[in-house]
Amino acid sequence: MKDVQGKVAFVTGAGSGIGLGIATALAQAGAKVMLADVEQAALDKALAGLKKTNADVEGIRADVSIKAELQAAAKKTIDRFGKVHILVNNAGVTGGGPYGAWTDASWEWTIGVNLMAVIWGVEIFGPLIESHREGGHVVSTASIAGLISGSSGPYSVTKYGVVALSEGLRNELAPRGIGVSVLCPGIIRTNIMDSTRNFPGRLGETPSFTWSNDDPRAEFMKQFRARIESGIDPLYVGELVREAIEGDWPYIFTDTEFEPQIDARFAAIKAGFDKIRNRTPRH
Ligand SMILES: NC(=O)c1ccc[n+]([C@@H]2O[C@H](COP(=O)([O-])OP(=O)(O)OC[C@H]3O[C@@H](n4cnc5c(N)ncnc54)[C@H](O)[C@@H]3O)[C@@H](O)[C@H]2O)c1
Structure with missing residues (x-):
């Protein structure tokens, strides 16, 4: 797609953070945008702000981890705008916690929002994008945690899944005129650290990932929260996403901070092949 x-465009998790940054950048570049979010108040605020700039935008409240709500959001997009060209699967939560803190509900929540919603987004919007033969683009928000895993927690598991899905779909959808990009942000100034505000009551009690002061994880979380609070501007990320759609980038990074860790992962994988190449069988 040469020009948005x-x-x-349909953007999930558009009421806050990176999703709002993407919706804003696309609208400022002249795209019509349907914003979807589970949080009505955040959605209303985002829409009111965008409408002041004369952007052609609309909103729908939808929990993307419920397939029927995503289907209803797709229908509303077509009813309002007639067609759809760009899907941005962005809604996400930091659920799960590390080994020792897992619960079934927390896995279900994280997999539902971060991975199943992305799969369903492609399933529902793919044919709608194909139908008008004008081409289109799918962007899914993974994370640097989709390429390097600090822990084996549910968050990283889902983000690796989003990277895998996007890499495969890029080959599958290219002949159908649809570009695919995966967004792997570093540390962005958003409300991600307060994700449990959206934990659904249907899954039970809201999980709490707080540790006693003498637990090293408490200090890590404190420092990580501070990093997020002084992170990269989400509107800059939105601008990068617009550029990436128009330039058909496979991977969208926001900065180079974690490149050495990714190099180290590839080196460890390569060393695994070296072990096999250099192995001496026992006789
Ligand atoms: N902030 C970062 O540093 C960072 C880094 C890497 C990846 N990400 C990813 O970026 C994406 C956006 O997160 P963010 O950082 O902007 O956080 P955020 O909390 O500011 O925004 C997330 C938005 O998603 C919405 N949302 C949550 N659950 C939903 C659901 N079930 N249905 C619909 N909407 C839902 C929230 O209401 C919120 O508006 C996520 O996928 C996250 O994993 C963020």
């Missing part, structure tokens, strides 16, 4: 101007 005049195109129709």
Whole structure:
């Protein structure tokens, strides 16, 4: 897609953070945008802000981890704008916690929002994008944690899944005129650290990942929260996503901070092949 101007985009998790940054950047470049979010108040605020700039935007409240709500959001997009060209699967939560803190509900929540919603987004919006033969683009928000795993927690598991899905779909959808990018942000200034505000009551009690002061994880979380609070501007990320759609980038990084860790992972994988190459069988 050479230019997003005049195109129709559907963005999930658009009420806050990176999703709002993407919706804003697309709208400022002349795209029509349907914003979807589970949080009505955040959605209303985002829409009111965008409408002041004369952007052609609309909103729908949807829990993307419920397939029927995503289907209803797709229908509303077509009813309002007639067609859709760009899908941005962005809604996400930091659920799960590390080994020792897992619960079934927390896995279900994290997998539902971060991975199943992305799979369903492609399943529901793919045919709608294909139908008008004008081409389109799918962007899914993974994370640097989709390429390096600090722990084996549910968050990283889902983000690796989003990277895998996007890499495969890029080959599958290219002949159908649809570009695919995976967004792997570093540390962005958003409300991600307060994700449990959206934990659904249907899954039971809201998980709490707080540790006693003498637990090293408490200090780590404190420092990580501080990093997020002074992180990269989400509107800059939105601008990068617009550029990436128009330039058909496979991977969208926001900065180079974690490149050495990714190099180290690839080196460890390569060393695994070296072990096999250099192995001497026992006789
Ligand atoms: N902030 C970062 O540093 C960072 C880094 C890497 C990846 N990410 C990813 O970026 C994406 C956006 O997160 P963010 O950092 O902007 O956080 P955020 O909390 O500011 O925004 C997330 C948005 O998703 C919405 N949402 C949550 N659950 C939902 C659901 N079930 N249905 C619909 N909407 C839902 C929230 O209401 C919120 O508006 C996520 O996928 C996250 O994993 C963020």
